[in-house]
Amino acid sequence: MPVNTKNRILPSEITPPEVYFNRRLFMQAGLVAGAGLALPAAADAIPAAHRRLGELRPSPFSTDEAPNTFEEISTYNNFYEFGTGKSDPVRLSHRFNPRPWSVRVDGECDKGGDITLEDLLAPHPLEERIYRLRCVEAWSMVVPWVGFPLGDLLKRFEPNSRAKYVAFETVYRPEEMPGQRARIIDWPYVEGLRMDEAMHPLTILAVGIYGVELPNQNGAPLRLVVPWKYGFKSIKSIVRISFVEEEPPTSWSLSAPREYGFYANVNPEVDHPRWSQARERRIGAGFFAGRQPTLMFNGYAEDVASLYAGMDLQRQF
Amino acid sequence: MRALKAAFFVLALLPGLLLLLRGSGLVSPGLGANPVELIQDTLGLWGLRLLLLTLCLSPLAWLLRRPWPVALRRMAGLFAFAYILLHFLVWALLDQALDWPAITEDIVERPFITIGVAAMLMLVPLAVTSTRGWQRRLGARRWLQLHRLVYPAAILGVWHYFWQVKADIREPLFYAVLLAALLLARLYHRRQARL
Numbered sequence: 001m002p003v004n005t006k007n008r009i010l011p012s013e014i015t016p017p018e019v020y021f022n023r024r025l026f027m028q029a030g031l032v033a034g035a036g037l038a039l040p041a042a043a044d045a046i047p048a049a050h051r052r053l054g055e056l057r058p059s060p061f062s063t064d065e066a067p068n069t070f071e072e073i074s075t076y077n078n079f080y081e082f083g084t085g086k087s088d089p090v091r092l093s094h095r096f097n098p099r100p101w102s103v104r105v106d107g108e109c110d111k112g113g114d115i116t117l118e119d120l121l122a123p124h125p126l127e128e129r130i131y132r133l134r135c136v137e138a139w140s141m142v143v144p145w146v147g148f149p150l151g152d153l154l155k156r157f158e159p160n161s162r163a164k165y166v167a168f169e170t171v172y173r174p175e176e177m178p179g180q181r182a183r184i185i186d187w188p189y190v191e192g193l194r195m196d197e198a199m200h201p202l203t204i205l206a207v208g209i210y211g212v213e214l215p216n217q218n219g220a221p222l223r224l225v226v227p228w229k230y231g232f233k234s235i236k237s238i239v240r241i242s243f244v245e246e247e248p249p250t251s252w253s254l255s256a257p258r259e260y261g262f263y264a265n266v267n268p269e270v271d272h273p274r275w276s277q278a279r280e281r282r283i284g285a286g287f288f289a290g291r292q293p294t295l296m297f298n299g300y301a302e303d304v305a306s307l308y309a310g311m312d313l314q315r316q317f
Numbered sequence: 318m319r320a321l322k323a324a325f326f327v328l329a330l331l332p333g334l335l336l337l338l339r340g341s342g343l344v345s346p347g348l349g350a351n352p353v354e355l356i357q358d359t360l361g362l363w364g365l366r367l368l369l370l371t372l373c374l375s376p377l378a379w380l381l382r383r384p385w386p387v388a389l390r391r392m393a394g395l396f397a398f399a400y401i402l403l404h405f406l407v408w409a410l411l412d413q414a415l416d417w418p419a420i421t422e423d424i425v426e427r428p429f430i431t432i433g434v435a436a437m438l439m440l441v442p443l444a445v446t447s448t449r450g451w452q453r454r455l456g457a458r459r460w461l462q463l464h465r466l467v468y469p470a471a472i473l474g475v476w477h478y479f480w481q482v483k484a485d486i487r488e489p490l491f492y493a494v495l496l497a498a499l500l501l502a503r504l505y506h507r508r509q510a511r512l
């Protein structure tokens with residue numbers, strides 16, 4: 001685990017988005033020069049509508065790898081509630097209104113109930129956590145999330161001794177989420193973690209990226225981020241958190257139990273039945289970059305491997 | 318007929334042209350955050366669509382009692398093959414970056430890739446013998462027999478697409494139903510012709 005917490009400067013402080021996007025323009029310019037064509041004038045920026053989140057603490061859990069651009073992170077999304085295409089969420093999430101928002105907390109805990117987003121967030125200082133994100137489809141990104149440890153929140157609800165798992169549920173609003181009007185999966189989307197996974201310091205609830213509030217297509221206003229698991233575990237737009245005794249159902253394992261398990265830990269040795277998980281395409285790496293090797297637990301093995309000691313990861317995938 | 322062929326040529330070229338324009342930044346949106354995937358998927362999808370279109374042309378000619386759809390058959394088939402070949406090349410060169418061990422492992426161990434490659438290989442002799450010269454050399458009967466390979470190729474192609482979709486099977490299902498209808502139409506037509 002990296003310990004250099006001092007002298008850390010957040011990427012969102014030192015590198016304004018315009019500069020991040022310059023890399024993109026530069027790449028486009030190269031492509032255009034190669035094709036012998038004129039350079040387009042369009043420049044990118046974080047749209048003004050995204051509210052800044054104020055002071056952020058750096059985190060020793062952040063990776064040193066260069067984050068993907070805001071544009072990459074906010075235009076290439078798997079969020080089937082808005083459609084199954086990668087560009088559907090950014091195109092079709094305008095009608096979604098994540099304010100006001102509240103979360104129902106129930107199940108095996110002493111202090112459950114409905115809690116507004118403001119009350120939920122109030123006691124938690126926000127941190128920037130730059131994590132690798134590995135999708136089950138064998139592509140990856142580096143995302144500068146803004147959030148706080150899920151465990152700090154869960155403790156406030158005083159889970160009892162029967163709370164062995166935490167279940168999460170995404171909002172169901174077919175009138176605002178066009179993807180939900182088709183029965184691609186059984187809405188609402190549900191996910192879950194074992195209690196020790198939920199309490200692990202790497203597990204966060206995110207409310208932003210790049211120092212601004214989460215765009216709708218990234219799971220506004222509140223989403224889970226579990227960096228050592230495939231992206232689909234990191235459930236978006238959460239409206240319900242339940243403490244439960246039995247392993248809760250999860251959407252993808254309900255939809256295709258042979259292909260997606262409850263744990264869904266990133267594991268280069270356990271292939272998806274239809275494709276290899278040994279390597280991944282890093283978004284933004286360029287046309288000729290090929291694929292890079294996938295790391296056990298997405299590179300977080302040192303921090304989380306002990307959670308699964310004694311388990312057969314080939315069977316409990 | 319000439320104008321029709323020219324129009325079809327331009328239309329069939331459009332999906333590829335559009336990729337080039339989007340890649341060069343002349344047309345918005347660009348190729349997005351994962352251009353290799355977008356190019357590969359677009360080429361494969363249009364290859365399959367054009368292959369199915371090729372199979373639609375003869376039944377269309379029977380239905381309309383007009384010869385013009387048949388006149389487009391060769392060009393449609395060759396365009397389908399070109400898109401499918403490019404789809405394969407983008408996969409091998411860009412997605413896999415010519416990592417031969419990974420490529421062979423995928424072809425051998427991933428059934429959806431195995432059948433995709435098989436479908437493409439079946440189309441190779443059809444593309445090669447698509448000229449009038451080869452039609453003459455093979456003779457009408459043998460040429461027709463050889464070109465029946467297009468049916469298993471189309472079945473494998475639809476299957477290949479079906480198999481790599483994650484949850485939303487509506488589009489591959491549509492192609493599967495269309496292909497089944499086309500095959501039934503052929504059987505029906507053959508029976509009618511024999512009677």
